Amino acid sequence: MALSLEGHTTRAFDGDLSSLHIQAVAMGALVIEQVQLAVNAYSNWDRSTATLVLERERKINLYDAEIEEAALQLIARRQPMAQDLRAVFAIDKVVTELERAADEAKKLALAVLAESDASGFRPGAATAREARALGRVAAVMIRAALEAFDRLEPGAAASVVQQDKEMDAEYANALRRLLTHAMEDPRRLQATVEAAFIMRSLERIGDHARNIARHVGFIGGLDPTATGVLPTSLSIKN
Amino acid sequence: MDAVTVERAGINQKPSSRVSEEPVSLEAPVEAGKTVGTITVEDPIFSCRDVDVYYGEKHAIKKVGIDIGKNSVLAMIGPSGCGKSTFLRCLNRMNDTIPNARVVGSILLDGKDIHDKKQDVVQLRARVGMVFQKPNPFPKSIYENVAYGPRIHGLAGDRVELDEIVHNSLQRAGLWEEVKDRLQHPGTSLSGGQQQRLCIARTIAVNPEVILMDEPCSALDPIATARIEDLMEELRQSYAIVIVTHSMQQAARVSQRTAYFHLGDLIEVGETDRIFTNPRHRLTEDYITGRFG
Numbered sequence: 001m002a003l004s005l006e007g008h009t010t011r012a013f014d015g016d017l018s019s020l021h022i023q024a025v026a027m028g029a030l031v032i033e034q035v036q037l038a039v040n041a042y043s044n045w046d047r048s049t050a051t052l053v054l055e056r057e058r059k060i061n062l063y064d065a066e067i068e069e070a071a072l073q074l075i076a077r078r079q080p081m082a083q084d085l086r087a088v089f090a091i092d093k094v095v096t097e098l099e100r101a102a103d104e105a106k107k108l109a110l111a112v113l114a115e116s117d118a119s120g121f122r123p124g125a126a127t128a129r130e131a132r133a134l135g136r137v138a139a140v141m142i143r144a145a146l147e148a149f150d151r152l153e154p155g156a157a158a159s160v161v162q163q164d165k166e167m168d169a170e171y172a173n174a175l176r177r178l179l180t181h182a183m184e185d186p187r188r189l190q191a192t193v194e195a196a197f198i199m200r201s202l203e204r205i206g207d208h209a210r211n212i213a214r215h216v217g218f219i220g221g222l223d224p225t226a227t228g229v230l231p232t233s234l235s236i237k238n
Numbered sequence: 239m240d241a242v243t244v245e246r247a248g249i250n251q252k253p254s255s256r257v258s259e260e261p262v263s264l265e266a267p268v269e270a271g272k273t274v275g276t277i278t279v280e281d282p283i284f285s286c287r288d289v290d291v292y293y294g295e296k297h298a299i300k301k302v303g304i305d306i307g308k309n310s311v312l313a314m315i316g317p318s319g320c321g322k323s324t325f326l327r328c329l330n331r332m333n334d335t336i337p338n339a340r341v342v343g344s345i346l347l348d349g350k351d352i353h354d355k356k357q358d359v360v361q362l363r364a365r366v367g368m369v370f371q372k373p374n375p376f377p378k379s380i381y382e383n384v385a386y387g388p389r390i391h392g393l394a395g396d397r398v399e400l401d402e403i404v405h406n407s408l409q410r411a412g413l414w415e416e417v418k419d420r421l422q423h424p425g426t427s428l429s430g431g432q433q434q435r436l437c438i439a440r441t442i443a444v445n446p447e448v449i450l451m452d453e454p455c456s457a458l459d460p461i462a463t464a465r466i467e468d469l470m471e472e473l474r475q476s477y478a479i480v481i482v483t484h485s486m487q488q489a490a491r492v493s494q495r496t497a498y499f500h501l502g503d504l505i506e507v508g509e510t511d512r513i514f515t516n517p518r519h520r521l522t523e524d525y526i527t528g529r530f531g
Contacts (some may be wrong), residue, residue: 007529079487081514081526222517 003152003220005087017075017084020067021152024091024098027063027144027213031098031105034060035205038105039111039135041133042198043128049143053109058101058171063202064099070090090215094149097215101142101208111198120193131195134202137167141209148211154220157213167206174199274519275508279307279495283448283478284329289343291324294474301343308449309511310480311470313493313510315486317530320499322482326450329480330366331359346385350430350495352479364391367441373433374438375425380417380513383436384408387414387444403443412469423493438469442477450471451481455488467492486526490514498522 005021006014034056041049071092074080080088092120108131123131141163148157175196182192282305285357293297299321306329307313314322324333331352332341345352352362375383384404385391394400402420408414413435417428434454441449451470455463467506470479470492483489489496489510496513498506498521506513506522516522524530 007524009528009530013528024249081486081490082523084527085515097421 003083003087003154005084005152010078013084016070016078016088017080020070020074020088020091023067023070023123024095025146025150027060027067027095028098028142030056030060030063031102032142032146034102034105035135035139035142038108038145039131039139039202040110041125043135044063045112045122045129047112050109050112050141053105053144054113054165057106059148060099060102060222064095067095083221084223087219090219093215094212097211098204099167101205104204104208108198111194121191123198124175125193127174127195130170130177131198131202134199137163138202138209139172139204141167141206145209145212147217148216152216152219154217154222155217160213164210167176167203171203173198247451268486272458272504273303273504274277277304277504279305279310281308283308283342283348284347285346286328287344289325289328289341291321291328291342292338292340293336294338298502299328300502302499304504304507306478306480308478309474311481312491313400313473313489313496314480314482314499315484315489315496315525316499317525318401318484319501321482322497322499323452323501325499325504326452326480326482329448329450330363330368332363332368334359356484364444365446366448366450367444367446368450368452369434369437369441369454372444372457375428375432375433375436376428377424378420380408380425380428380436384439384443387440391444393444395484404434406435407439407443410442410467410473411435412472413439423490431465434458434466435469436463438466438473443494446477448478448480451479453482456484463488486514498525500525 002115008014019161034053037049037056038053040046041053052111071088074088078084114121141160145157145160146165148160149153177194178196179198284306285307287303289299289302290297301348302321304312314326316322327333328341328345328348329352331341333341341353347362347365351357363463376386378386384407385394385400388400388403394403403412408417413432416432417423417436421429425433428436434457438449438454455466458466467488470481473479481489481492493510496508496510497504498513498517498519500521506517506519508517513522514526517526
């Protein structure tokens with residue numbers, strides 16, 4: 001069931017809360033594009049796209065600062081309670097997740113733009129293919145989490161958890177191949193480590209998407225453990 | 239004849255049968271006596287079951303059941319006319335003074351029915367004190383305002399003991415330092431906030447077990463309000479406190495449990511921590527988020 005941020009006796013409250021939500025969704029759309037651009041820049045080793053990613057990063061940071069300020073103002077002026085309070089809290093956290101996801105995308109762009117020995121770190125065909133595959137899953141996850149966030153449907157967010165498992169499997173495969181590659185030719189070790197960091201960044205974007213899904217569940221008052229949308233810190237990995 | 243007719247009903251009813259622990263649809267319709275949340279507490283000072291109040295034909299309170307715990311603050315919230323003040327006034331039989339008021343059900347104070355024929359109402363009101371919306375000191379000195387109760391209840395053997403009670407009560411109400419040099423000045427010469435603390439001192443001078451507060455801060459400025467709220471936190475170490483308030487923020491700040499009333503029904507009771515972050519009933523949610531009506 002979709003939630004509503006409207007219906008307050010004070011209609012200006014509806015406006016403030018909706019505006020906060022819309023801003024966060026708009027920021028999210030920008031981050032999805034940013035992830036796609038960064039993956040393209042890395043897999044095609046395209047410096048101009050990488051530069052574009054860095055330019056757009058400033059806009060994302062601006063969104064982050066503006067939404068945080070608006071959330072602070074809303075809490076101070078309206079003292080939201082119950083679902084409204086959870087919504088403001090969650091929107092602020094979603095924005096932080098988006099900002100961090102964009103930071104991971106930025107790392108891909110920076111790898112392309114790094115001046116030192118850039119050609120040496122250029123991914124081979126297999127690594128580029130894996131980056132594209134991981135990037136595609138990451139973008140799909142962020143999109144699904146954002147759609148649930150946009151429509152305020154806590155139930156829909158749970159599917160992102162399933163996608164995160166797919167992401168983890170893809171990431172493990174990529175790492176295994178990179179390690180094998182490094183063992184075969186130790187001279188490629190530095191480039192392999194660099195590529196592993198890129199894969200790690202894409203996997204982290206998936207984690208941020210999963211956390212966004214968790215925050216949507218929180219707005220709906222769902223117990224994260226009940227929906228399986230666990231916070232990262234509580235996931236026990238052996 | 240007494241204006242209030244009391245019928246005893248549901249005294250032997252098991253509390254658990256009235257507690258709904260299953261997940262509740264947020265759209266669940268209101269049904270009298272079907273409160274969401276846990277109405278019972280361990281070691282209650284008050285135990286109320288199936289309380290109905292009628293003002294003539296008007297059914298003001300419908301089958302309300304709730305326990306009130308010792309050493310804690312229970313906040314009662316709800317829109318005007320929801321019955322929260324009416325219910326508060328049941329607890330020390332203040333509704334007795336209203337013509338045509340009829341209270342039905344069981345209200346046990348420390349296990350004894352407050353409507354029992356042997357119950358002395360004056361004694362009951364000493365055990366269950368009340369602080370009102372507007373400070374209402376007697377037109378007497380500060381000292382006499384506090385000394386009056388202990389004197390008529392014979393709590394002091396001599397003047398020295400009475401002085402001590404007055405001193406302790408004013409001290410506990412956080413007013414002593416401000417009035418110790420002018421105890422003979424009229425109570426009405428104090429500021430609004432001080433007058434309200436004087437009324438609290440007057441209430442605690444007779445050793446109550448429960449303090450009822452009916453919007454005690456609505457006539458006070460934020461600083462005087464903060465002092466009363468601070469005082470409530472101290473007083474709950476010794477007393478049970480029930481407060482009716484229109485300020486959700488105040489309920490959230492001062493109470494450990496919150497009860498939401500709506501059109502005479504007790505809709506939801508729960509830990510304050512949860513009620514203001516994740517209430518279970520749609521009506522509670524709508525009220526505290528400002529979507530009511």
